[in-house]
Amino acid sequence: MSDMNGRVALITGASSGIGRATAAAFAEKGASVVVAARRQDELDSLVAEIEAGGGQATAIRTDVAVAEDVKRMVARAIEAFGRLDYAVNNAGIEGRWAGITELDEDEWDRVLDINLKGTFLCMKYEATAMLAGGHGKAIVNIGSVNSFLGFPTGSAYVTSKHGLIGLTASVSAELASQGIRVNLVCPGFIDTPMHHRARATIGDEIYDKGVLPQVHLRRTGRPEEIAQVVVFLCSDEASYVTGTTLTPDGGFTLTI
Numbered sequence: 001m002s003d004m005n006g007r008v009a010l011i012t013g014a015s016s017g018i019g020r021a022t023a024a025a026f027a028e029k030g031a032s033v034v035v036a037a038r039r040q041d042e043l044d045s046l047v048a049e050i051e052a053g054g055g056q057a058t059a060i061r062t063d064v065a066v067a068e069d070v071k072r073m074v075a076r077a078i079e080a081f082g083r084l085d086y087a088v089n090n091a092g093i094e095g096r097w098a099g100i101t102e103l104d105e106d107e108w109d110r111v112l113d114i115n116l117k118g119t120f121l122c123m124k125y126e127a128t129a130m131l132a133g134g135h136g137k138a139i140v141n142i143g144s145v146n147s148f149l150g151f152p153t154g155s156a157y158v159t160s161k162h163g164l165i166g167l168t169a170s171v172s173a174e175l176a177s178q179g180i181r182v183n184l185v186c187p188g189f190i191d192t193p194m195h196h197r198a199r200a201t202i203g204d205e206i207y208d209k210g211v212l213p214q215v216h217l218r219r220t221g222r223p224e225e226i227a228q229v230v231v232f233l234c235s236d237e238a239s240y241v242t243g244t245t246l247t248p249d250g251g252f253t254l255t256i
C-alpha cells in the first residue's frame with residue numbers, strides 16, 4: 001500500500017481494541033492521527049506510543065453520542081493538523097444482552113445512540129470538514145457480522161449494526177461524486193475487551209466447541225487484522241471501492 005505521509009486520519013473508539021490497533025496502523029503508514037474516545041488516560045498512552053515510534057498524534061476526549069463533542073473532535077483534527085483525509089467510525093458498545101421482553105427502553109436508546117446515532121453524528125461533521133477543506137478521501141464505519149445476522153438477546157446491538165449498512169450506502173451515494181468513499185467493515189470475532197466480555201457471557205466451552213468450529217479459519221481474529229482492512233479501504237489502492245461492506249470474519253458469515 002502507498003504511504004500516507006502528510007495525510008490525517010481520525011479514529012473513534014481508539015482507547016481500546018480495534019480502534020487502538022487501527023490508529024497504530026495509520027501511524028505506521030505515515031499518517032498523523034487524531035484519536036478519540038471517552039477514556040482520556042488510554043488515549044494519552046496511545047499518543048505517547050505513537051510519538052515514541054516517530055509518528056504524530058493528538059487525543060481528544062469524545063462521547064460520540066453527543067453532537068457538541070463530535071463537533072469539537074473534528075475541529076481538533078483541523079486545528080492540530082490542518083486537514084482531514086480519513087475517518088474511521090469505530091466507537092461502539094455491545095450493551096446488556098437481554099431478550100425483547102426484558103430489554104429496557106433506556107438500554108435500547110444507549111446502544112442505538114452510541115452505535116448508530118454516534119456514527120451519523122461523526123459522518124455529518126467529518127464530511128462537513130472534508131468537503132470544506134477539499135482533502136477528504138475516505139470514511140470507514142465499523143459494523144459487525146451482526147450487520148447481517150441476528151441472535152437471541154442481541155436486538156439492540158444487532159439493530160444498530162444493521163442500520164449502519166443503510167447509513168453507509170446512503171452517505172456513499174451522497175459523497176462519491178465529491179471524492180469521498182464510504183464503506184462498512186464488518187468484523188467477526190476479534191480478540192478485544194468487548195470480545196472477552198461477550199465470551200464471558202456464553203462461556204469458553206460454548207465458544208471453543210460451538211462457535212469457533214463455524215469459523216473457517218478456526219480462530220479468533222486479531223485487532224491488527226481488522227486495522228489492515230480499514231487502512232486498505234482508506235488507501236488509494238481501494239479507489240473503486242465505495243458503498244459496500246467488507247467482512248473480515250475468518251469465514252464465519254457464510255458458514256451458517
Ligand code: NAP
Nearest residue numbers: 013015016017018037038039063064091092144190192194
Ligand atoms: P472495545 O475494546 O470495547 O472498544 C470499544 C471502543 O469504543 C473503546 O475505545 C471505547 O472507548 C469506545 N467507545 C464506546 N462508547 C463510546 C462513546 N460513547 N464515545 C466514544 N467512544 C466510545 O471493543 P472492540 O471490539 O474494539 O470494538 C470496536 C468496534 O468493533 C465496535 O463498534 C464493535 O461493535 C465492533 N466489533 C467488534 C467485534 C469484536 O469481536 N471485538 C466484532 C464485530 C464488531 P471509551 O470506553 O474510552 O469511550
